[in-house]
Amino acid sequence: MNIKKQTVRMYLYEAALAFRMVDAVWVIFLLERGFTLAQAGIAEGVFHITSMIFEVPSGMAADLFGRKRTLIMSGVVGICGAVLITLNGWSGFVYCGMIFSALSLNLASGTEEALVYDSLLEAGEEKRYKKIWANISLIARIASALACAASPLAILIGYRYTYYIMAGLHLCTILALSGVKEPVVTQQQKMRKQNLKKELGERWSRHILGTGIFIKKNPKTMLKLLANAALACPCYLIMMYLQEHLVNCGWPKSFIGIPMLVIPLAGALGTRVAAKNENRLSRALLVCGIISGIGTCLVGNNVLVIVLLGACIARGCEGFSEIKTGENVNKEFSSDYRATLVSVDSMLYSVLMVAASPVTGYLGDRCSVNAAFYLLGGMLLLTTVIAGMVVRRYTANLVNGKKES
Numbered sequence: 001m002n003i004k005k006q007t008v009r010m011y012l013y014e015a016a017l018a019f020r021m022v023d024a025v026w027v028i029f030l031l032e033r034g035f036t037l038a039q040a041g042i043a044e045g046v047f048h049i050t051s052m053i054f055e056v057p058s059g060m061a062a063d064l065f066g067r068k069r070t071l072i073m074s075g076v077v078g079i080c081g082a083v084l085i086t087l088n089g090w091s092g093f094v095y096c097g098m099i100f101s102a103l104s105l106n107l108a109s110g111t112e113e114a115l116v117y118d119s120l121l122e123a124g125e126e127k128r129y130k131k132i133w134a135n136i137s138l139i140a141r142i143a144s145a146l147a148c149a150a151s152p153l154a155i156l157i158g159y160r161y162t163y164y165i166m167a168g169l170h171l172c173t174i175l176a177l178s179g180v181k182e183p184v185v186t187q188q189q190k191m192r193k194q195n196l197k198k199e200l201g202e203r204w205s206r207h208i209l210g211t212g213i214f215i216k217k218n219p220k221t222m223l224k225l226l227a228n229a230a231l232a233c234p235c236y237l238i239m240m241y242l243q244e245h246l247v248n249c250g251w252p253k254s255f256i257g258i259p260m261l262v263i264p265l266a267g268a269l270g271t272r273v274a275a276k277n278e279n280r281l282s283r284a285l286l287v288c289g290i291i292s293g294i295g296t297c298l299v300g301n302n303v304l305v306i307v308l309l310g311a312c313i314a315r316g317c318e319g320f321s322e323i324k325t326g327e328n329v330n331k332e333f334s335s336d337y338r339a340t341l342v343s344v345d346s347m348l349y350s351v352l353m354v355a356a357s358p359v360t361g362y363l364g365d366r367c368s369v370n371a372a373f374y375l376l377g378g379m380l381l382l383t384t385v386i387a388g389m390v391v392r393r394y395t396a397n398l399v400n401g402k403k404e405s
Contacts, residue, residue: 001181003123007132009180010116011139016172017108018140019149022162025256029159030094035242039091041361043238046356047094051104051350058106059114059343060207063336066192066277067115070339071173074107078170078385082163085209104170110343112136113326118183118335130327136277137322138284141271141377144264166197186337203313214333221332222344227285228325229349230383231383234296234376235318236353238311238362239263242299245369249302259308266312270319277320281328285321292317297377300370 022029062070082099087093116133120126153232154162184190215222242260247253277284291313298310325345333341360372 001123001183003119003125005179006119006181007116008290010136011113011177013173013176013180014112014136014139015143016176018143019147019169020144020166021150021257022159022166023144023239024148024151024260025154025243027158027240028155028247028253028256029162031244033088033094033159035091035094036359036365037241038267038358038361038365039154041364043094044077044357045099047098047102047356048350048353050099051106051352052347054103054375055109055347055350056108056211056340056342058103059110059340060204060211060349061109062107062114062339064207066182067111067118067339068180070107070111071115071177074111075170075174075177077107078104078173082167082170086160086163087291088101093313095104099192099206106343106346109346110339111353113330113342114335114339116182117330117338118185119181121335122183122185129330130275130323133326134271134323138268139189140297141319141322142266142270143199145261145268148257148261148264152255155254164265168178185335192210207337207340210334211337212270214252214337214341214345218332221329222284224325224329225345226348227289227387228345228353229352230380231285231288231292231318231321232349233356234292234380235267235315235353237356237376238296238299238314241360241364241369241372242307242311242355243362245299245307245373246304249306249307250306250368251304260311262308263315267315267319268278269321270316270321273316274320274323277324281324282372284324286384288317288321288389290386293377293379293381293384295377297374300373302370 010096027037030043031037035043058070081097081102081104083097084093084100085097087097113133113314115128117129118128120132160179160319240262243256246256246259251259294312295313295317298313299307301307303311326342331337331342356376360376363375364372
């Protein structure tokens with residue numbers, strides 16, 4: 001395998017996937033189409049219910065049928081989702097579009113990471129994973145920042161043409177994958193195409209059983225994934241409700257994405273710091289939880305500089321956590337189950353978002369967006385403190401047990 005060409009293709013894939021110029025303005029688009037903020041929260045809830053249901057099955061599909069094939073299907077489904085959201089006459093079109101968009105990201109989530117790791121593993125260069133994945137994350141966040149910068153164009157051309165551009169970008173992801181080679185590092189992966197139709201049910205059952213056994217035997221790994229998901233949860237809600245919050249603070253709606261472009265760049269900085277950081281994961285996650293909670297609370301302020309500072313702090317912590325956690329858990333995963341197990345991280349994130357999105361949307365409608373941010377930050381701080389106490393007690397018991405023995 002030519003790992004250099006493989007990596008460049010995945011860089012191009014990620015750049016096209018992450019240039020989501022609709023992300024900075026989709027709530028505004030819905031409000032302009034007659035939706036309330038609570039209904040926008042419900043739409044987001046539909047998105048994450050879909051993710052919660054299909055995240056792990058999509059990872060299983062990637063492990064059983066191939067990562068490249070699954071990523072191509074992700075692009076096809078993404079095109080369908082973008083087109084559905086442009087349709088008028090029934091609000092259900094938007095919700096159906098959110099379902100397809102979620103499924104598209106489900107198919108990519110975990111699959112891309114597994115393809116990259118196993119490509120390096122096949123080439124005997126798996127030690128480079130942390131650096132390569134940090135580069136991919138950096139590209140994604142820079143593309144996201146550029147997408148925010150393009151938000152005035154999105155507002156100018158309207159939701160319909162913006163989503164058409166999104167469909168075109170999904171097509172670009174499919175083209176980028178055309179030169180990617182499917183990595184094969186285990187005997188099970190070599191036998192994917194053999195007797196597939198006859199053994200599909202048996203393979204699926206065996207894969208589900210193997211995944212369940214790993215989760216049961218590795219609760220610490222699941223806790224790492226849960227902590228990473230909890231740090232990611234406020235970040236997306238910040239980007240979602242910040243659109244309305246900045247307008248309330250007096251920022252022109254047509255240029256809503258301009259101040260928001262610094263937020264993905266803060267996440268990019270977090271990934272670069274993580275790539276060089278060698279601290280213990282548990283300590284790093286606890287510190288990130290406290291700092292991110294404070295940052296989320298700052299977003300509830302009405303002063304633009306403080307709002308953006310808080311959002312950048314939260315996103316920087318999320319970027320740091322993504323790289324640190326990903327490097328740590330991938331060493332523990334089997335290649336035959338890698339995409340599935342990485343998808344568990346996204347599923348946990350969706351479970352948290354299913355509850356958080358409608359609740360914060362309702363609170364934003366009834367009280368204020370400020371109150372929603374204070375609630376998010378307070379909950380993150382509280383859970384981090386509780387988690388810190390549990391870890392400290394567990395560590396103390398472990399030390400005492402060793403002394404007694």
